[in-house]
Amino acid sequence: MKLLINSNDKKQALMDSLYFWSFWILFTGLLVGIAQSSLTEALKAVSALIIPQIIPAFLVSVLFDVLFMKKRIALFFIISIPLCYGFGIAINFWFRWIMKGANMQVNNEILIFVFTSMYIGFRYVRVAISQRILLKEEENKRVTAELQYLRSQLNPHFLFNALNSIYSLILTQSDKAGEATLNLSELMRFHIDLSGKQFIELGDEIAMAERYIALEKLKLQGRCNIQFTVSGTAEKIKIAPLIFMPFLENAFKHGISSDASSNFVRANLIINPGLVLLEISNSIPQKKIAEKTAETKVGIENTIKRLDLHYKNAYTFNSSVKENVYSMSLKIDLTKHAA
Incomplete structure (x- = not known):
């Protein structure tokens, strides 16, 4: 020392x-x-x-x-x-x-x-x-400063994607634009209220994910098979905020092609005592496979850094691309990190 x-x-x-x-x-x-x-x-x-x-x-x-x-x-x-x-x-x-x-x-x-x-x-x-x-004390200050920096990058990244969704509805003169704007306002309220906290209720994180998926459904208007299931109870479980959102955004951003019949996004959240598992799979258009492998994604990259800070040695993240399907899994062992 x-x-x-x-x-x-x-x-x-x-x-x-x-x-x-x-x-x-x-x-x-x-x-x-x-x-x-x-x-x-x-x-x-x-x-x-x-x-x-x-x-x-x-x-x-x-x-x-x-x-x-x-x-x-x-x-x-x-x-x-x-x-x-x-x-x-x-x-x-x-x-x-x-x-x-x-x-x-x-x-x-x-x-x-x-x-x-x-x-x-x-x-x-x-x-x-x-x-x-x-x-x-110095380490705590460093971690806090780094988390604030990463969150500050996530905020405009998230807002940019959400505004793109509404913009698409406005261009098509969809009557869903008003509903989408309401969903966005709710999302932003969640975002502002929760993102500044160290840990939030898992139920709030799920509610935010559901709002975002509802917004994407309005934008896509049936051009994608979207499924989001939650297994287990989220009561009395806390988690770092905005952990799931970047993975969902990534699935919708890269999983949609002009062929509506092949588009899908499937997300499954499994909650067990002391363990949270998020699994997402989505279709990838052939022309986006190379792009998806090489492109640096700010949201995912920052989320991994935040996971390292919040759940070091207490989480596993895996992803793969196989037969035009991107799959990821995020497992967080909450018993190794008391929120």
Whole structure:
């Protein structure tokens, strides 16, 4: 894990030091002071233990920020270990002087190593936890921003296809144009109300799909065999919004030819506890097969990216073209991702 240092880290380091040493001074004072015969002896004993620990710990903490936090770990230990050992030897002279008359013997080098290690370990754990939280927050912001971007691309893509449907009805002076416009307004209401949410009721996603299919039926006026079935109950199931729509749009966009007898779009949604399966098949005119294989479809491409963000390792998507028929299946395992 990459460790970074900034102004907040420095403030946190200062607070960590205050917490650590406040606790240790109180703990040592109680532990050592009780064994002394007088307050003066207790203060001398506590001073003899704490002061030799604070100074090298402070120096090593500076090295921790300057070297360890910048991934120069080997150099950190090369400098820190001799520093602690040398400081322990030098402080022994002062230690023996201040401890005169006190009934206490301590190996100062060991104390310095132990408590400096405890302090650095405490600092490292705190920094590591802070960094993990920071990285998680940054990842959440990145995912949110990417989802918003993908949805913003889907909005005009969807509206363009829907307006094309109504335009076709107007050109033929169909009396269905008014009904189609009403369907479109309902679709746009769904779109505006639901697309900004992280997850929506599966029933709302199905209702939006049904509105879109009704709009396509008005446009095609019997020139395509259209079927949409739903098996299972959608109650209490939530799903990412606009997951099904691009696949339906794709089927109608590429599945219609001048030969009405061969046109079909069949969609089947199967809902089981913890599992949602969407299967779509549609006819492909011979002249569109090569185009369908090579053309980049923004709606499908963005939906796959959204699936990766919402349901990573919890979905499977397969598609194939065989005998002028395009088939796709999308399976989402909801047990691996709680909405």
